Amino acid sequence: MIFNQQRERDIKTLFSTSKDISTNTFSSEQIKDLPDPVQRYFTYSLEEGQHYVSFVKLKHTGEFRQNENQKWMPIEGVEYFTTEMPGFIWIGKISLLPLVWITGIDMYLEGKGAFQIKLLSIITIADAPKGKELDESELMRWLAEAPLFPTALLPSSFLRWEPVDSDSAKAIINYAETNIEVLFHFDKEGKIVQMTADRYRAVDNSFVKENWFGHYSDYAQTNNMMVPWNIEVSWNSEVLGNFTYAKFKIKEIQHDNPVKY
16 A cells, blocks of 8 residues: 555544543443443443454455446555544555556544545545535544444444434434434344445535445454454435445454554
């Protein structure tokens, strides 16, 4: 994965602005008043006394496409997260030809979102307009990927849960003057198997809000937590219908050991 000085500065900023909360530990007392499926999830995913995750680094492979008529392209990526203050930086690389590639940079840093696509990691070919729509969209991505570090989904100063039914509940975040909600769906064992939300999508230098879906599978114990190692993400619109655009397979995940690029 190719990094430039700006990306390295962004990663350092990400980790320097969020505190280490790994001395905090999970107790079943924390979840006794949560909606039933959410209690089921934490009982499944966390052990009593589990230390909170503060920082995350992961690597993934997978497939990506921009529209339903485009062929799937191989992708590899690296992503960094913080949890005490929600934040992430994702850098993905798609190889078009042996010596030609594009790089996607997606981030939520200090309460602000950013998204760029660069050719050969140098030439900017897409740059999403900054503002409240992008801030909301990127914070929503952070929340949708939080099952990769389950303690981040515990109630906090900025996150709460609302009941919906026996197999679903809403996670609601109010952070940095941005409000979002994601509906999570749980199976009988307690795994999060799907999320749904209305999310802003950048289209032709503007934003449209569309239905957004994620599917989680291949759960495995990772640092004493149960996390999904496969994630698929789709849009649903009146024009396109269901359109899956990303299939990510986690290859490596580190909790609280983040700052090696």
